[in-house]
Amino acid sequence: MRDALDLELASLTKRYGAAAAVDAVSHVFASGRYCCLLGPSGCGKSTTLRMIAGHETATSGDIVLGADNITHAPPAARGTAMMFQSYALFPHLSVWENVAFSLKMKGVEKNERRRRAMTLLEMVEIAPMAERRPAQLSGGQQQRVALARALITEPRVLLLDEPLSALDPFLRVRMRVELKRLQRELGVTFIHVTHGQDEAMALSDDIIVMNGGRIEQSGSPREVFDAPRTEFVARFMGGHNVLANGAGKIAVRADRTRLSRSGEGALSATVTGAEFQGTVVIVAMRAADGAELSATLSDAAFYADPFDPGATVTVGWDHADQHALAG
Numbered sequence: 001m002r003d004a005l006d007l008e009l010a011s012l013t014k015r016y017g018a019a020a021a022v023d024a025v026s027h028v029f030a031s032g033r034y035c036c037l038l039g040p041s042g043c044g045k046s047t048t049l050r051m052i053a054g055h056e057t058a059t060s061g062d063i064v065l066g067a068d069n070i071t072h073a074p075p076a077a078r079g080t081a082m083m084f085q086s087y088a089l090f091p092h093l094s095v096w097e098n099v100a101f102s103l104k105m106k107g108v109e110k111n112e113r114r115r116r117a118m119t120l121l122e123m124v125e126i127a128p129m130a131e132r133r134p135a136q137l138s139g140g141q142q143q144r145v146a147l148a149r150a151l152i153t154e155p156r157v158l159l160l161d162e163p164l165s166a167l168d169p170f171l172r173v174r175m176r177v178e179l180k181r182l183q184r185e186l187g188v189t190f191i192h193v194t195h196g197q198d199e200a201m202a203l204s205d206d207i208i209v210m211n212g213g214r215i216e217q218s219g220s221p222r223e224v225f226d227a228p229r230t231e232f233v234a235r236f237m238g239g240h241n242v243l244a245n246g247a248g249k250i251a252v253r254a255d256r257t258r259l260s261r262s263g264e265g266a267l268s269a270t271v272t273g274a275e276f277q278g279t280v281v282i283v284a285m286r287a288a289d290g291a292e293l294s295a296t297l298s299d300a301a302f303y304a305d306p307f308d309p310g311a312t313v314t315v316g317w318d319h320a321d322q323h324a325l326a327g
Ligand SMILES: Nc1ncnc2c1ncn2[C@@H]1O[C@H](COP(=O)(O)OP(=O)(O)OP(=O)(O)O)[C@@H](O)[C@H]1O
Pocket: 016, 020, 021, 039, 040, 041, 042, 043, 044, 045, 046, 047, 048, 195
């Protein structure tokens, strides 16, 4: 059953010359959810987002928000708002004036503009900096201003293009918690473009994995991670071994892959290295057929009986932990 504010893409296509950057993509973004468009560079995620925002014209297909076909509507009349990667704040305006800018364009009077801007600045927790200029803020603070500025138009869908990529790793994790909190508080649909699978898994209610201008798989983070449908998704999400298995290929999670020095197991491999990552150790191996494999072991299990590079190991897993991948 479609919700009144779902956003539907129907065979949405963008061609540049003969090449399709976005190739007949159909998807329903359920309203009020945190959605991540995830995929490698060039897969068409930003083009998809820009078409939803109205900053790029669709070659064919439709974009429908609730009851409205917004495919050809101007950006400001769509019910969407975009937060840009480069925050694009006006340097000569104060923080609150930046946030209130679109209200000024609409002719809203000054006291009301300020009141609404301050409400949003409180929500993103930088109200005390309302009178500063953007240059007097840190990158993380500028981003909060950009977020408040996008939200002041009361969009039904907020579009975010790699919003965390300019931040250092520590701030990135903090802002990601903030984004999730804001989305929950507002109940607005967020569509967030990222090429980071960790980011997508941490934030999303729904992950949409793109590859070559198409949607490869969509679902909850657990669905996509636990049951990758294709080799591309298994490799892109990481943490899986992809193995040839008679008729086709299978995926097995690296943390469900067992190693032993001999005995029962599906195949034999040579250890090529071990990477200590704090709580776990990732053991890298090469199978007899040349396939690169890995096993994630707890640090306690690994150090109780370490595998040295060059060691021959037997690799095994439970049958229930293997997933057949689509051709
Ligand atoms: N204006 C343009 N003219 C021609 N080709 C373009 C244009 N914009 C994008 N493309 C091509 O369309 C494809 C998809 O680009 P897009 O920017 O949507 O990818 P992306 O997944 O967002 O990548 P990234 O993560 O690097 O931003 C790429 O092959 C890109 O080269």
